[in-house]
Amino acid sequence: MVECVFCKIIKKEIPANIIYEDSKHLAFLDNHPNRKGQSLVIPKKHYSGYSFEMPDKDFVELMVRAKKVGLLIDKALKTERTCLVLEGVWRRSCPCKAISNDARNI
Numbered sequence: 001m002v003e004c005v006f007c008k009i010i011k012k013e014i015p016a017n018i019i020y021e022d023s024k025h026l027a028f029l030d031n032h033p034n035r036k037g038q039s040l041v042i043p044k045k046h047y048s049g050y051s052f053e054m055p056d057k058d059f060v061e062l063m064v065r066a067k068k069v070g071l072l073i074d075k076a077l078k079t080e081r082t083c084l085v086l087e088g089v090w091r092r093s094c095p096c097k098a099i100s101n102d103a104r105n106i
């Protein structure tokens with residue numbers, strides 16, 4: 001099986017600008033951001049590309065970590081809010097994208 005790009009990032013085989021890491025999750029700056037500070041929060045365990053196939057416990061843990069990363073982005077960029085978007089339509093893993101919701105950071 002060919003590993004997905006996220007598994008390679010987790011193994012540090014592909015460089016990434018990591019902004020948060022714990023035993024189960026990793027967050028890094030998006031290489032193609034729509035907004036400054038846009039980041040991807042991913043579980044270290046590989047899942048299918050459809051987030052809703054994750055076990056409830058793992059899905060909730062991902063949301064809690066994404067909230068934490070969003071607050072880190074708020075603090076770092078001095079923004080009021082960061083929104084979360086679940087992706088996974090075409091990807092082989094299920095990232096949660098944290099996007100600064102501040103027009104100053106476009």
Ligand SMILES: [Zn+2]
Pocket residue numbers: 003004005006007008045046047092093
């Ligand atoms: Zn993977």
